[in-house]
Amino acid sequence: MKKLYKKVLKQITPTKKEKNLEKKIFKEIEEKIMKIKGRHSCVNWCGSSARDTHLRNDRDLDLFIMFDTELSEKELEKKGLKIGKMVFKGQKWEKAYSQHPYIRGIYKGFDVEIVPSYKVNSGTEIKSAVDRTPFHNKYILNKIKEKQKQEVRLLKQFMKGIDAYGADLKNCSMPGYALELLIIHYETFENAIKEISKWNKGKIILFENAKEKHAEQFKGAPLIIIDPVDAHRNVASALSNEQFQRLVYAAKRFLGNPNEKFFFKEKTKKLTKKELKNELEKRELIAIKSIFPKKILPDLFWGQLRRFLKKSETHLKEHDFIVERSHLWSDEKEIVFIFTLREKNLQKIKTITGPHATDKENSKKFLDKKRKIVAGPYIKDGRITIDIERKETQSKKVLENFLKKMQKQEKEALQIFCKKAKVLDEKEIIKHYKGEFAEYLTRYIKGKEIFE
Amino acid sequence: MKKLYKKVLKQITPTKKEKNLEKKIFKEIEEKIMKIKGRHSCVNWCGSSARDTHLRNDRDLDLFIMFDTELSEKELEKKGLKIGKMVFKGQKWEKAYSQHPYIRGIYKGFDVEIVPSYKVNSGTEIKSAVDRTPFHNKYILNKIKEKQKQEVRLLKQFMKGIDAYGADLKNCSMPGYALELLIIHYETFENAIKEISKWNKGKIILFENAKEKHAEQFKGAPLIIIDPVDAHRNVASALSNEQFQRLVYAAKRFLGNPNEKFFFKEKTKKLTKKELKNELEKRELIAIKSIFPKKILPDLFWGQLRRFLKKSETHLKEHDFIVERSHLWSDEKEIVFIFTLREKNLQKIKTITGPHATDKENSKKFLDKKRKIVAGPYIKDGRITIDIERKETQSKKVLENFLKKMQKQEKEALQIFCKKAKVLDEKEIIKHYKGEFAEYLTRYIKGKEIFE
Structure with a gap:
């Protein structure tokens, strides 16, 4: 086993050259910041590169500018952002958000984050989540x-x-x-x-x-x-x-x-279109395709997407479809929800089983509900039973109606998602089968964990 | 309400003429039996006609020949049957079985049963079930x-x-x-x-x-x-x-x-073949048709049939079909099992959900089972999951295979049932739609209780 670890470590340990470069760049930025006048006392190098636990080619530098705790949050933000922008002068940068806004940019090939933070004495005194990071740094380096x-x-x-x-x-x-x-x-x-x-x-x-x-x-x-x-x-x-x-x-x-x-994912060997067609004949797949809205924090939207996938699944179930699997794929440009159903379309007639015929109160309630009964009530296995007609029997229609309805109810990014969404049947899934999505769909169909 | 009862009673109360005739026939048979020498002491008129609680046109007479308790069961049977046969001399009769054999025949238009029975002193002393009947008679007449x-x-x-x-x-x-x-x-x-x-x-x-x-x-x-x-x-x-x-x-x-x-069933208005076709398009029906074997006590066979219907349903369920309703119809010539299925045919691929991935022991057991896995194992909702292919996806084939297998396993009447059975798809059900079965199928489809 030791041999395997050595082999892996050889590929993932940053080189000395890399580490020296990191240090050099930190020094450079630190100097720049300390030359600027203000209520900040020092620059803290945090994150895994600072702790020497990072992976080769990470090229991430997290720098914390430590401010006096007497500064108001507003001032902290203002001064912090100003310094950040000055560091990246002439380079590419953007404003990002954690609990505070901060500046993120590319500096000589590194992803550098400049985060304004309060200088507090212990982890329990922190004012916001970002202030905790320097303590994490200290704890790990110590232990x-x-x-x-x-x-x-x-x-x-x-x-x-x-x-x-x-x-x-x-x-x-x-x-x-x-x-x-x-x-x-x-x-x-x-x-x-x-x-x-x-x-x-x-x-x-x-x-x-x-x-x-x-x-x-x-x-x-x-x-x-x-x-x-x-x-x-x-x-x-x-x-x-x-x-x-x-x-x-x-x-x-x-x-x-x-x-x-x-340790290192193997590339998935994609199914050919013919193989895919053959596989789809054995199962019932349906998908929703849409776009990943711009101008939204991806991290936030991933959470919304996951909840929306569950909501779509619940909607299918409420319309009597049996969802055997569902999944979400996105390359942060395109989004695909995929569902494996027990059946694509349902029968028009649906049997609803009510309470025991001897349960007077609930039987009455059951029969008093407004429903167009097409058969029954009859007694099945001792229970009051009725047949009604389904309004919609096609899974595609059910999802389309759902997206239309949600477009009105959801807000912002999910509204855009619903507006741009299209329900794909198997034919359309085959048409759409290419690139990274094809690789993903192959994995979904083969049902293999990437490490197997 | 009184008016309704009067109207009903007018149709169901036996006429005086009918009752006099019953009495006359009892006397006739009693005389015949008492003239025969043997260990019997009297003839007991039992059943509802004896208690005057019978319905018009019942034309049933149950007569019990009361024998000495010292007689062996063998002798009781022998002597009892002999007397019975003598009563029906020149008429139509047959040997029937309850706990003992007895003689049943047509006597001047009446269904007459001649049952040999022990004369015991109380219901708790009885030697066999038939001996209880005279005590029922006494109890009711008394109360x-x-x-x-x-x-x-x-x-x-x-x-x-x-x-x-x-x-x-x-x-x-x-x-x-x-x-x-x-x-x-x-x-x-x-x-x-x-x-x-x-x-x-x-x-x-x-x-x-x-x-x-x-x-x-x-x-x-x-x-x-x-x-x-x-x-x-x-x-x-x-x-x-x-x-x-x-x-x-x-x-x-x-x-x-x-x-x-x-009180009086209304005749069901049968669906036309066109209406039936239309109704069948909205549901998935499948049926087994066979014959009611001769030379078997119907009462016994009804019990076997009911159990066999349940067994067929279980078999469908074991092959992943969802049976929404099932029913048994027979006019004691033909038999039809009818099933309403969620779907006629299943997808080739089936997902099987195993234990939680953290449950080592059961995960191992789950994966060690001999199965041809076509996708997975993968983790779904935290559980080990695999996809396998179904051997048979068509409900018709599943039932046909079941009948073939059961033909070898079942005995006697059910073996004949299986041998003569045919699985009917919807087309064949429509072909078979006639007579009493058509009336029954209409009721099944309309799902109406006969009193509604």
Whole structure:
């Protein structure tokens, strides 16, 4: 196994040249900022590059400008943004939002974030979420052993390989900080994977200051890692149950067959159009295609999209369709919802089973409902039963009507989504089969986890 | 309401002429039997005609020859049958079976049963089920008031009208003796219907000697009427839950709209073939047609048929079909099983959801099963999931294979049933649409209870 790890590490450890360049650039920017007059006392290099746990070619630099706590939030924002813009003078930059606005830009090939932050004394005194980051930095640097940095890199690459890396709503997965904590907790990559493979839903991981009772506030979460910097925070809060189960499953599969595939995704061999056609004949697929609206924070929209997918599925179920699977794909330009249905179209007549005939009160209620009964009431298995006609029997129509209705009810980005949406039947799915979507659809149909 | 009852009674009360004829025939047969030498002491006229609670044109006479208890069962049978045959000399007769064999024949237009029976002193001393009948006779004659006999007739006709009369397995309903007991218990027809409409599943009716604890042995039965002659018997044991619910429902509907329809079935107006075709387009129907084997006691076979219908339904369900309704029709010549399915044919691919990915033991078991996996394993809603191909997707083929298999496994009458069976698709159902079956199918499709 050691051989495998060496091979992987060789590909993912940043080179010395890379690291020196990072340092040089940090110094450059720090100097620039400190030359500017204002209420800031220093620049804090945070994030994984600062902690030497980053992956090769990450090219991310997170810099925190530390301001006096007596500054108002408004002033902090104003002054912080001004400094940020000055750093990127002549370069490409944009205003981004976390809890505060901050400036993000490209500086000599690096993605640099300049975040204004309050200089507080401990993690529990923080004024906003961004102020916590410098404490994370300190905690990790304090606790991590030199040789464990490579273990973190292995774990990060593993998570990347199985698509479980990143705390944003697109991935619903594990942030880098959580992975560093896991290595501190479990010591090595191999041990971490062994332990992960044994996790059960509701797994709790605590550090020195935290106690079991701190976990209570996160009841229901699949994984709870109490932030050693702030016990009111679950570092793994973005992790969905789905991703949690995938992660445990992947760890188990890795132990059974340790393999480079788990670290580096293999390219999916796309089905040919003919193969796709053949596969579609065996199942009932239907899709909604739309565009990813511009001028919206992708992270925010991913959450909305996920909820809207569930809503579409619920709508299909309310119209008696049996949804065997559903999924969401997007390259942040195009969006596709895909549904596997038990059947494309339903029969016109639907049987509704009511209460037992001896249950007078509920029988009356059941029969008093306004419905056009086309057969019955009759007694089936002792229950009052009626047949009614469905208004709509075609899944395509049901989804089209749903999108029309939602276009009026939803707001902003989802409204655009609904307006631009088109329901694709199998013929249209085949027409649309190309590029990254084709790769995704192949994976959906083959139903293979990327690491298998 | 009184007017309605009078009108009904006018049609169902036997005429004086009819009653005199019954008496005359009894006397004739009694004389014949008593002239024959043997260990019998008397002839007992039993059944509803003896109790004057029978319906017009029943033309049933049940006669019990009472033998000494010291006779062996073998001798009782031998002597009893001999006497029976002598009564019908020159007429049409047959050997029939209850607990003992007995002779049944046509005598001057009447269905006469000559049953050999032991003369015991009380209902609890009886040697076999038939010996109980004379005690039923005594009990009813003792308890019933003269004017209540008409109330019994109304209740019998009501049960007949809603198809809930008869204790045999064809009807799964109420024997005449139970209805007489109900009138003794509830006094009048109207009161009985009012009380029936309030019944709940597990209703218990007790007479003077019986106690609640006697009902315990029948736990689970929808209706328990402890036989006042023998506390170990539930007089309503044949009543199915289905029929119980129909009965309560009918009583409730009758109270809301007292009407002759409840006593005398109206003829169903058959759908035309064109209407039928139109209705079949809105649903998915499939049927099994076969013949009612000769040389089998119909009562016994009805029970087997009912179980075989359930078995067929289970088989469809095991092959993933959703059976919305199923029913059995027979005129005791032809038999039809009819099924309403959610869909006629299924998709080739089937999704099977396994345990949570974190449940190691069961995940392993799930994946170790021998199955040809065509997609997956993948994680869906946190669960291990696989897709497999179905061997058979057509409901018609599934039923045909089932009948072939059952032909080898079942015995006697059901084997004949399977051998002669044919699965009918909708086209073939339309071809077969005629006579009594057409009337039945119309009722099935319209889903109307006969009293509505």
